[in-house]
Amino acid sequence: MHVDQALTVDRERLQSDLERLVAIPSIAFEGYPREPLDEAADLVEELLRDARAAQIQRVDVPGEAPTLVADFPGAGPTVLLYSHYDVQPAPADGWETDPFTPTVKDGRVYGRGAADDKSGIVAHLAALRAFDGAPPVHVKLVVEGSEENGRQALLGVVDEQPDLLRADVMVIADNGNWKVGEPTLSQTLRGHGKLVVTLRTLDGALHSGHFGGAAPDALLALNRLIATLHNDDGSVAVQGLQDGDWDGTEWPEPDFRRQARVLDGVALVGSGAISDRVWARHAISVLGLDAPPVEGAGNIVIPEARAKIAVRVPPGADPVQSLAAVERHVRANVPWGARIDVVVEPASTPIALPALPEAERALEQAFGKPVARMGSGGSVPLVAKLRAAYPDASFVLWGAQDSDLARIHAANESVDLGEIAGIALAEALLLKELSST
Ligand SMILES: [Zn+2]
Structure with a gap:
């Protein structure tokens, strides 16, 4: 991929980084061993060092896998890039390949965590490598290890070390395009x-x-x-x-049926536009x-x-x-x-995220298509926490976990390598855009 003359994404490197990460069963749930989490954290640290982070901080929270925060100094605004290295468990049922043996088929890498959210880690790394580790803005790359178990130690880090994560723009790469090749920004989260x-x-x-x-x-x-x-x-x-009423992109019914894997002959519930039903x-x-x-x-x-x-x-x-x-x-x-x-029980508040024009332009340029605006179901506690702690920050929710084929949290999870390269390029372009504002 080569849109901007100065910016290229190293796809081979991106794939080898991903395969190394997916091979580690970094499951942060009760009853699973701790060692793979430390092994994954060590590998992330090695990759961050290799991407020329000026400083890497390992934040330990008792009982949880560490959070890694890497600093890439630069002028102008501070951009935080978020992802997580812990994964959902992978019960053997239904898997066609071993969940922790990354397997490439038709341009997709199969394995637990390949999409959610190890794709986010390698996209961030690829974006920084496009600048040889010297981005045009100040970048904080955050990779945490207890997202999936709901305990999310990072939320406590926000309280204890607010300056560590303070940024002007928060890029959460734990989402995805609504279809492969269709650039998508998540603009709302339901409570x-x-x-x-x-x-x-x-x-x-x-x-x-x-x-x-x-x-x-x-x-x-x-x-x-x-x-x-x-x-x-x-x-x-x-x-x-x-x-x-939903004022973003419409979710066509045939796509919804396929993506939700609704069985033949079974009706959808509700009435009116699908987008209204699921997002508004x-x-x-x-x-x-x-x-x-x-x-x-x-x-x-x-x-x-x-x-x-x-x-x-x-x-x-x-x-x-x-x-x-x-x-x-x-x-x-x-x-x-x-x-x-x-x-x-206490409820989380729904969130509507104002659009960041620089992000929309970067995503459109990276994928060569207009951007769809959709709702999202994930990252709610994290975004709510960051919004409360840093009310002036802008948020960008995107990622390589396409809603069509990635099957996150289910058997046969996979990620399209082109989607990761596209998001990496979009992130590089965003950093460049933000440096000139
Ligand atoms: Zn995730």
Whole structure:
């Protein structure tokens, strides 16, 4: 790839860096060994040194894999480039190749973490190598090791060492184009809240042969209650939720069906434009249900049942009000006078990110196509934290994890090498653009 005469991305190097990283099973979850995380951190440090970082700081947080912060001095604004080296677990089920043996097929590298988010690390490195490690602006390259487990030690680093991560522009390379070759900026993130609903109907379990037919079953009551959350077409039936309209790119239905891997003959839920449904309106789902497992289920009328209900909150809506509306709805729709208990968990606030024109120009130039503006489901806690700590910073959410084929968090995760090269070039062009503003 060679758009700007002065800027080239070394694709072979990019691929070999990626393969070395993917070969390390750096899983930061309970029950997995610590050594691969340290091995991955060591390799990232080696790659940063090799990319001519002037200074590398290893931030240790007890119990978590270290965060690496590399400094590349330069004039003008400070740009932070973010990625993470920890990966999701890779249960053997469904994998066609070994998840930790990087395998190249049709221009894609298969392996756990190839896309999420080791592609981000190598894109950043390639962008810095395009300047021989001497970028035209000040760059802080941040690679953390506890993103996937939800503990995200980096969020604590923001509180303890705010100057370490302070920057004018934050580039989060943990997203992707909506299709391979279609440059995409994520401009909004939906907020997220949860309610745990418990229904009680009886003082204890009953023999269903003696009492079934008249004794109220709590699991049935809960199922009836959950069913009231949606209309017949699957649209949300809760009153008082503030929905909006999507003004970015439309997500065509055939693409959505393919990308969401909806089975043939199964209808989508909701109504209206797909983009409105997934980025501008509330969505409600059931994340978990406490019920006796089918295996070993006894002949009883169930006295108590519990569900965890998740609410996605679009930009423009207040998550506290949205969760209050859902709570009002469930309390008002309890069948048979069952006793109800509702615990509302703290919600994250939806985010709308103002566009950064330099980023849009850089991305358009790198891919040679106009940029699509889409919503995103990831990086919410990180972006929320950084926005609160550095209110004047601009944010750029992009990456090489295309929404079409990358299958992040699932079996057969992969990344298109051209996508990484495109994002690396976009980052190099962005650094150059920012140096002249
Ligand atoms: Zn990620």
